[in-house]
Amino acid sequence: MANKLKDRLMARTANLAEKVEAAAADRPSIADQRPMTMPGQLGAFRLEAQRYQRQIDELAAELEKARKSGAVIEIPLDLLVEVPGRRRALTPEQKIELRENLRHNKLTHPITVRPLPDGRFEVISGHNRTDQYRELRRDKISAVPIEMSDAEASASAFYANLLQSDLSDYEKFVGFQDLLERTGKTQAEIAADSGISENTLSRLMAFVDLPPTAIEIIRTVPHCIGSSAVSQLGAIAREGKADAVLNAVKALAEGRVTQDAAVRMARDGEVRVKATRPTPVSIKSGKTTYCTVIAANKTLRIDFKTEEARAAVEEAVKKILSEFAAGDR
DNA sequence: CATAGAGTAGGGTAAATTCG
């Protein structure tokens, strides 16, 4: 489920590291051929000095280039700046898991940062990794610097969260709505950018059709409803049955009904509480149970006490069934 | 532990509908 989306998003960014490395490999090598020795030490020194100076300049340029975008660099934690509201919430267990992982292993996925004019770096993705590095009292962290605008930065941050976490559909909706407003792109374009399908995004956007009070409720229990039910409830709300939708959302938030039932409730006014499991009926032989019969939809099941009992009636049952099948009964 | 069926949610395809 959620995690097909995750897989697709992963697939889209999977080879980022390779791309970065390939770009780095294309750069001209810094190593220059050692110049021939010249007669006279002075001349030789001068040449050496020039060569070193050139190397230093090239390294500085390289660093600058890396700072702007591409290669992984080590950044002191003091130079990292965080933007509020971008952090993906982790459970305490997840935090511990992450910390223990980072304590014993190298950082396999460098964080992503954006160079700021003042020489510091804004964290795009990797707030939690950065936190754990602080906890572990490390002073530097591997990071990929990428040049981007403010809008691009929040879009990237959102996409990073989208693919990493178990965001509820409501939270996804909020992120996508923000993106749509800020970029002015169509749903189709945003869908293509993020790797989700157009209809999935459409279903997600149906949150706007729910009554505001229903949204308030969902905000407190975001996982109670998925995009499928939202799109249907949204349609019902647009028909003017806002009250029915609100009641359905309340019932959902309290866990009284399934999403399916909530939709039926809003649409038909049908109030059926969760799944009625079929109840087995015992067929008694005196005081002991001879067999139990359980019926559900297209299934009729008979459980006997012994295999012998089953064998005894099997042929008779088959015979009756054949008669039904032939339309004789 | 393995298996089976019911119930549920998610989401894909393509047709229908709405928008500009």
Next chain:
DNA sequence: CGAATTTACCCTACTCTATG
């Protein structure tokens, strides 16, 4: 009208429970 969006219909994956 064509593009964008929504919906109907459907399949699949997963959970839960009962049972062998």
